[in-house]
Amino acid sequence: MTPPILDCRDVSKAFGAVRAVDTVSLTVYAGEVLGLVGPNGAGKTTLVDLIGGEQRPDTGTIHAAGRPLTGAPSRRARLNGLARTFQHPQVALDMTVRENMIVGLVARSMGSLGGMLRQLVRGMAGASDPGLDLEVDRVAAALGLEAIDRSCMELTLGELRLLEVGRALLMKPALMLLDEPFAGSDARGVSGIRSAIAEILKSGCGVILVDHNVDIVASLAHRIALLNLGAKVFDGSPRECLASTEMQSVYFGSDDGQAGGAE
Amino acid sequence: MKTPNAARRHSLWKAAAVAALVAGAALSAALAQAQQAKAPIVIGMLEDTSGGASFYSQLTANAVRVAVEEVNAKGGVLGRPIKLLEESDGNNPSQAPALVSRMIQNGAKVILLNSGSASAVASKKTLLDQKVPGIASTNIDTRIGSPPDNDYAFMLPNPITDIGTIYAAAFQKMGVKTLAVISDDSPTIAGINGLLLPKIQAAGVTMVAQEKAPLDANDVTAQVLRLKEKNPDVVLVSSLGGQLEVLFENTLYQQMRKTPRFSLASIGNQPATWALAQANALDGLVYVASVATNNPRSATLTKLLAAKLGSKFKALTAYEAQGYDAVQIVKLAIEKAGVDDPILIKTAIEHISGFKPSFGSANFTISFSPTKHIGTDGLCGLVLMQFKGNKPEAPWKTYQAKCD
Amino acid sequence: MPAQLLVSIVEIGCFFALIALSYLIVLYGAGFFHFALGPYAMFSALGAAYWLSVDEWPLWLACLSGAAAATLLSVLTELLVVRPIEKRADGEELPGLIAVVAVMFAVSQLGGWLFGRRPLPGQPWIDLEEPIEWGSAVISGQAVATLLVTLALFGALAAWLRWSRYGQWLRAVGENQQAARTMGFPVARIRLVAFAVGGLIAGVAGPLFSSKAGVSFESGLSYSLFGFIAFVIGGTGSVWGPLAGGLFLAALQIVASYVFGSPSLNYATLIAAVLFFAFRPEGFFARRVRH
C-alpha cells in the first residue's frame, strides 16, 4: 500500500503551561478528506500550523510523502507538496484576485535565491508568459471565481476563502490544509468550498479539512479525527464519529458554532 | 557665446512656458543690443542665507545692497543703474556652479562670490567656461585667486596664507612650541586649514592636537578635553563662527582658561554672536580683523551703513567693508571697460591698481594684474585685535603685521 | 573620566529623556510612535529664539508661545493626518509611519519658512554671573535649569499617570484601542490628550535645550532619532524608563566622542540602536515586546 501523504507521530506543542497539542498522531492518504474537528481551543489550528511549518512541534515527527518534515519552515512544507489556506485569509487586499492567485503559481520558481534572480531578470526583460494567466483563469473558473481582475477589497469573505483555495491549488499540492474554510461564510461560500474540495480531489491530492462545525465536516470527510484539549480522542468514519460517546462528551453543552473566527 | 541654434532652442523653451526661469545668455545678449543705454547693468551675488556661512554672508550682502543703492542714487554706472541678482547656495559648494550659471543666464556680467570659500572655489571653473569675471569679496581661501582655472576669479581680502604668515610670526615672537586646533567640519574650513596650518607648522610650531565638531554639535566638551590633555601652549579656533564658535569659546573658557586663544576672522567680525558668549568667555581671544582705526574710509562707511541699516548694523566689520569695496571695484572696472561686456570687464579689473579700500589700515591698497588675481598689496590689510569684556577692545600688543 | 563630561551627560541626557517621555505618552495614549516630536521641539525652540532675538519678547513669553505652538501642531497632526490615515490603513503600520515622517518634514520646512533657515541662538533660563565650580567641573546656570525642569516634568507626568482620570485611562487605551472602545472609553479624546501632552513636553524641551548650542530648522531630525532611541532603550515599562534611556544614550555618545573623537558619536549611537532593537527591543523597563 502507498505510504501516506502525511504521517504525524506523537506530535506535541505547548505554549507555557497550555498543552495546545498533546501527542497527536495523524495519517492522510491520497484522494482522502480527513476532517479535523473539535471545539474552539481544541488545538486544531495549532496542529495545522505544526503541519504547515508555521510552528515547530516540541516533540514528535511529521513525514510528508515519506520525507521528514518535522519543524520545517513553511517553505519546505510547501516544497514537499503541502499547501494551505488560512483561518484569517492571508490576501493582499490592495491587489487583484488574479495577482494574489498568480503567487501560488510562480512562488515555486522563486524558492531559491537563484530562482528569485532569474525571475527578477525575466521581469525586467518584460518576458510575459500568457500560460500563467490561462492557468489562473482555468482554476478560477473551476472554483467559480468571477471577474478575477477585481481588487480583493471588493470580495466577500467567502470569495476570499475561495481565492486562497485557488492559490493553494495552483501550487499543485499533494496535500491541502483547509483551515476553518466555513468560518463566517454564507451559504454561497459553503457551497463554493464544497465544490472546491471536489475540484481538489480531482487532482488526486489529500485534504485536511479543519472546522469546528462537525455536521458540515461530516458531510464532506471520508474520515474524522476529533480533537479535544489538544489530544485526539477519536479517529474514524464520520458516522461512527457522530455516534461516538467521545463526540457527545466533547460537544455536550459546548457551543456548537458561530464563534469560529474567534480562535 | 551661444549659437543661433541654441537661441532657437531658447525660444522653444520659452514657448514651453518655463522661460520665466531662464532668459538664456543668447537671449539677453540679443536684448542688450536691442535696448538703449538706460537698461540696467546686471550683477550677480552668490550668498548664503541658510547655511554655516550665513552668519557673515548676510553682513556682506547688506553692505553690497547699500553700495548698489548708493551707486544708483548717484546716477549709476555709464548712466545705467545696477541691478543686483541674488542666489543662495546654503553654503553647499555643489550647488554653487549651477546658481552662478543661472545668474549668468539671467544676464549677470559680474558675479560677487560671498558664500563660503568652498563655493567660490567650486565656481571658478564655471566662471572660466562662461567667461564671466567673479570677485570673492570676503572669501580667504587662497585657491580662489590662484591657478588653475583662476582666469576669471579674483579675490579682495588677504588670503588665508597671509593669516598663516602673521600667526606664524606672532607665535615665534611668543615662543610658542605647541599648538592645538579645533574646527568645524565645513568644507570651507577644511580647505582653509589645509592652507593655514602648514604655514604655522613651517615656523617650527608642532600641532599636538586637532579636533573637529559637526556644525550642528550640541556639546564640544569631549573635544575640548581631548585638546586639554595635550596641554598645548596656544589653542587656535578655526571655524565659520556663529553659534558653534561661541560654543567652542565658552567651553575653552571653562576648561582651558589659562591657555591663550586665537581665532580666524569669523567671530570678531560677527558682533551679533558676541552676546551669546558667557560672561568674559571671549576675553583675551585674539582674532584677525581687517578694519583699522586709522582708515578714514572705514569711518565714512560706518556712517553710511549706520544711516542705511539702522539697528541691523552693530559695528563695521571686514565683511561689510569688503562687500562695499567689491561693488566699488566692479563700478570702477565697468567704467574703465566702457561697456558691460564680461570679457572687457575682466580685463579692466586686471588693470585696477592702487585702489584704496575701506578696510585695512590707511595706507593699504589693492591692485590686480593679469598674473595677480589676489588684490591685497601686503599684509597690513590685516589687524590682530584682542577681546575684552566680550568685545574687541584694542589692537593686540604682542604683534602686528607691517606693510612691506 | 573628567567630571565636566558628567555635566554634559546630564544636560544632553535630560533633553533626550524629555523627548523620549513625549514618545512614551503618545504611545500610551494612541499606540503610535510619534516621530514628529523632534521637529516640534525644534519648532518651539526656533520660534522662541526668533521671538527673543528678532521681536525681543521676554524670555517666558517666547518659550511659552513656543511650547503652545508645539502642542497645537501635535494636536493638529492627530486630527488632520494620523487619525484619517490610520482609519484607512486597517492595521497596516506603514501608512502611519510615512504620514508622520511627512509631518516631520513639513514641520521642519514650516519652521525654516517662518523663522528663517539660519541657526538661531537660544537663551538660558537661569543666567548665573559666575557659573558654579564643582571640583574640576563648571556647571552653567542652564545645566541646573535643565536638570530641575526635567525632574519636575517627570514627577508631574508620573503623578498625572497615576492619579488623574485621563492619566489612568491613557495606558488602557494604548494597549488595545478596540477593546477600550467597546469598554466605552472616549478613545478619540484620550488620543487627543496624549498627542497634546506629548507635544507640550517636546515644546518645553526644545527652548530649554537650545540655549546650549542654538537651534536650526534642520535640528528636528536628530532630536527625533536620538529621542526615539533613548525611548526604546529606556523601555515602555515605567514612566522613568525614558530618563534612564536618555542618560544612557547621552553617556554613550559623550564617552564615545571623548575616547574615540567626535565622529564616533554617530557610530556608537548606530551600534547601540542595532543591538537594542534587535536583542532587547523591550528596553530596560520591559512592558511587552513591541515589534
Add this chain to the structure above:
Amino acid sequence: MTRRSSGLLEATLTLAIAVAAIFLVSGNPYLEAVALLTATYAFISLGMYLPFIMGGALSMAYNAYLGLGAYAMALVATRTTWDLAWAVPIGALLAAAVAVVLGMATRRLSGFYLAAVTLLFGIAFSTWLVDAEALTGGSAGIQSLRAPSLDGQPVGNSVLVAITILAVWLVGLLLSRLRASPFGIVVRTQRRAAIAVESAGVRVSTLSLVTLAVGAMVAALGGSMFAVVNHAVLPESFVVELVFLTMFMPLLGGQDRPWGAILGAVLVVTFTFQLTFFKSTGSLFFSLAVLLVLVAAPRGILGYLLLGWNRLLGRTGGDSGMRGPR
C-alpha cells in the same frame, strides 16, 4: 489593448518625453545642472521604489548608496587610469553589498524601528565621509575629476547629461516592467500577506534583501552620474535629509508606476530650485502637497492621470497597475 501593446506604448511615450527633455536642456549649462539634480533625485526615488513602494519596507539609508556610487566614480577618476565606465558597476556592487549587510543586520526590524536604524546608518555614513579623510578627502571632498573619454576625445557635459536622462528612463522602464511581472507581484503581495507568500515557498527575508540590493544599485548609479558630471564630490551632497525629499516623490507623483517617482522629482526640483516664487517656500509647499496627497489622494498625480486615461478608454481596472495601493 493587450498588456504587450500597452507596454510598447508606455516605452515609446516615455522615451519621447526623455528625448524632449534632453533637447530642451542641452547646451544650457544651468538647465543641464538642473536636469542633473532632477535625475539624481529620480535615481534615489526609483531606487526606493522596489523595496519601499512595492515591498513596503521603509529603509532610508539611500544617501549612503548614492554616496557610494559617487565616491566610487571620484576615486576611479582620481586614483586610477581605468576607463571611468568601470566606476559604475563598482559603485553599484559596493552599494548592493552594503545594502545586503545592513538588511541582514536589520532583518528582525520593521516599520519605525527599521526606519530609525537605517536613518542612523545614513547619518553615520555622512559622518564617515567627513571622517575618513585619507579615502574620501574629508569635508573638502574630491575635486577635479577627469572627464570620461571616448577613443581619446573627452566627453562633454551635455552628452553626459543626455546619457543620465536616458539612464533614468531606462531604469524607470525596467522597474515598470518588473512591477507587473511575477517577481513584482510576489514582492507586492508579501507586503500585506507575508505569511501566505512564505507558505507558498518564497523566503520573504531573502526576497527583501534582493529588492534592497537592486534599489541600492539604482541609487549608486545615480551617484556615479552625479559625480562624473559635476567633476567633484562633496560630503554635503549626501546628507540624510536628501532621503526625506526623495522618499515622498513617488507618493506625490503616484505610486502605481515608477514614472510617478520621476514625475515627483521633476516637481520637487521645479518648486525648490526653479520657480523663483517658490524659492524659499518650495520644500514647504512640497511637504504640504505630500501630506495632502497622503490624506486625501493616495494615488498621487500620475495615479489619477492613468485612472482618467482608462476611463477615457472605457477600461475597467483590467491592468493591475491602475489600482491604488490602498
